[in-house]
Amino acid sequence: MKKTTLGLIILWLVFLLFAAAYFFIEQQFFQLLSVWASGLAIFLLIKNKFPSVKYIIISVSFSLAVSLCYLAISFNLGTFIFQFLTTGLPTFLCSLAIFSVMEKCGGFFLIHKNADGRLGIAISLLIAILTGAVLSFINYLLMKSNGQIDFAITLQRLVIVLSPAIYEELVCRAIFMAFCIYIFGPAPTKFQIFTMWFMMTFPHTLSHHQNLFATLILCVLFGLPFALLQKKRDIFSAMVSHGLIDAVRFVIFGIGI
Numbered sequence: 001m002k003k004t005t006l007g008l009i010i011l012w013l014v015f016l017l018f019a020a021a022y023f024f025i026e027q028q029f030f031q032l033l034s035v036w037a038s039g040l041a042i043f044l045l046i047k048n049k050f051p052s053v054k055y056i057i058i059s060v061s062f063s064l065a066v067s068l069c070y071l072a073i074s075f076n077l078g079t080f081i082f083q084f085l086t087t088g089l090p091t092f093l094c095s096l097a098i099f100s101v102m103e104k105c106g107g108f109f110l111i112h113k114n115a116d117g118r119l120g121i122a123i124s125l126l127i128a129i130l131t132g133a134v135l136s137f138i139n140y141l142l143m144k145s146n147g148q149i150d151f152a153i154t155l156q157r158l159v160i161v162l163s164p165a166i167y168e169e170l171v172c173r174a175i176f177m178a179f180c181i182y183i184f185g186p187a188p189t190k191f192q193i194f195t196m197w198f199m200m201t202f203p204h205t206l207s208h209h210q211n212l213f214a215t216l217i218l219c220v221l222f223g224l225p226f227a228l229l230q231k232k233r234d235i236f237s238a239m240v241s242h243g244l245i246d247a248v249r250f251v252i253f254g255i256g257i
Contacts, residue, residue, distance in 0.1 A: 007183035008195060015203065022206055030172070033207045034090040037171045040179045041090075041097035047182070051099035058110070059095035062166050063088045069162040072155060073255070087167045094175040098235075101178040107186075108177060109234040121236070128237040131225060132244030138221060139245055143253055150254040157250040165243030172204035173227060174235055200227040 018036060021029050050056060067088030070079055102108060112120050180188070180196035188196070201223035205215050222245075229238040 004183055004185065004192075007179075008192065011179070011183075011195065011199065015199070018203060019206060022209065025209070028207055028209050030207050031086055033172055033203055034086060036203070037175045038090045038093050040175050041093040044097035044101055044175075044179060044182060045093070048097070048100040048104050050096060051103050055099035055103070055110075056096065059092050059099065062095050062170065063092035065162045066091045066167045069159050072159040087163060087171070090171045091167050094171045098170060098174050098178045101182050105181055107181040108174075108231055109236075111236045112234040120234075124234055124237040125240060127229070127233055128240035129244065131229065131237070132241040132248075135222060135225060135241065136245045136248040139249055140252065143249065147253040149252060151252055152254075153251055157255055158247055160250065160255060161243045161246045164246045165239045168204065169226065169230070169235060169239045169242055172207070173200050173223075173238070174230055176200050176203070177227075177230060196231075197224070197227060200230070 014036060018032060021032055025032075051059075063084075067080060067084040070083045073079075099110070102110065112124055176199035177196060180192065180199065184192040184196070201219050202215075205219040205223045208215070208218070210218065226238045226242055229241060
């Protein structure tokens, strides 16, 4: 059996097991997604080895940012250890694997390299801000009927967005893109392309444990735009857009919503 076929079968089998958790776990189950993503990361690292030193340093920075941002809410060692194990460590492993595939196989960017390299960050920021503004408004409309307004601009509400912006975009989305690019190669079939987009969007949305209708709506409205940003532009733009949406959400409705 070819590597591509075996990888495809295993990916869908793991998804079916993951989806089964929807019916047995009565809460969000991001920890399961983190375990799944970390497994993919370890596999990719075994196959592709570590990325360059620059990306190892970036991976460490992402991991620390995700782990430390929770100290803005609860400043104690236990919080840091728990968040490092559940979000920081998976972020580190997935970052290493994602950047390793990026360097060896291509197919996506951390920050898109335009013809004039100096414009890359500026263009990605503009795309991210415009996308984030539109999706923030949509998110506000969806939440205002159920969420009580609790407007406040605080350090806690702004710093905590580092977790969804970095952890969710890397561990819950980009690692699946990297895995599919590595497994399927430069000429994927239509079903393999569908698999990549599906894995970049649906497992993460399912982890929020909404009803199936809400899951599908959120997948289309938010998961798909972030996935498109990652694949068509760069991971950086998806991170900024995601962070902006959650920043607006937390400022208006509070962190607990």
